[in-house]
Amino acid sequence: MSARADDWLVPDWPAPAGVRACVTTRSGGVSVAPFDRFNLGDHVGDEPTAVAWNRRYLQQTLGCRPVWMSQVHSSVAIEAEPGICAVADASWSDRPGEACAVLTADCLPVLFCDRAGTRVAAAHAGWRGLAGGVLEAT
Template sequence: MTSWPADWLVPAWPAPHRVRACVTTRDGGVSQAPFEAFNLGDHVGDDPQAVAANRQRLQDTLGRAPAWLKQVHSTVVVRAEAGACPEADASWADELGVACAVLTADCLPVLFCDREGSQVAAAHAGWRGLAGGILEETVTAMAVEPGRLMAWLGPAIGPGAFEVGGEVRDAFVASHPAALQAFTPSHNDGRYMADLYCLARIRLAACGVAAVYGGGFCTYREPRFYSYRRAPSTGRFASLIWLE
């Protein structure tokens, strides 16, 4: 594994030593505007050769193959497998050689591991997947007592920038009344500012995952990250986790 760009993120959480994770940024790639520079999404209109070069650079840097997914805002969780690219929004792994990976540009990436360092997972949680139960399904797929899991909330759109309609608030509150605290009225009638980090913590706590770290980013306001709401023609960054 070679060194990665200095502004890539390394989660600050008490994960076991053999659990490794990182989040890429726009830095370090070959994509041209408006995808500059390290776009890893192959579905956003970028030059396929540039995406392939960026993905190869990432694989070379990690020293292992990312297990890419075709993300569709579902609640499907699969075992991570390099080269497969199944339609799913989360993957898990308990073997070396592959990195669980999700692509985002405002949605919430959530990384998981168990306290023994024997299993990891990555989930893509847009509001639809979050409301539908993608985090709960990921916990179930890992087949570990939830109290033995920890989660890290990666870069997502912040509560000061994520305006949604009342139907979004209703979707969360219907199953978790505590979710009401994650919504504050917008200056636009019938609209709310939503806190994805708060919603994720509520959902994780409800299924028994108490050790939750991270949060506090805003992809919309931090230009080192891609943001679909800031610029609809944009790339995707990756959140990855693996075992060494």
């Protein structure tokens, strides 16, 4: 089974031309039960090769490189660094071709960009992070 990008959610927003975003769904992917479908989380006990395949598919489909964080419900915001999975709940980048990735279940993804579209950010906004100022830190 493969992921189906046609059911991912794409915002209809007034962002600058070079800024794109999407929210994936759980359909498709190669993870097996109980992680069925398109699991992107490497911290839940899923088979690492399945998560790696799902993440590669995401990168190929989007045409950019997602930069992942190890999210802990904090107010820490960092510069996204490819190949480094830093402990934080928000990241920003000013490098074209990079995507600030955030994983959510019952929390909210909050996406930012500057008016020129030269800097983007994503925050993992749960109640602890919101109360602690994750949006302000981002």
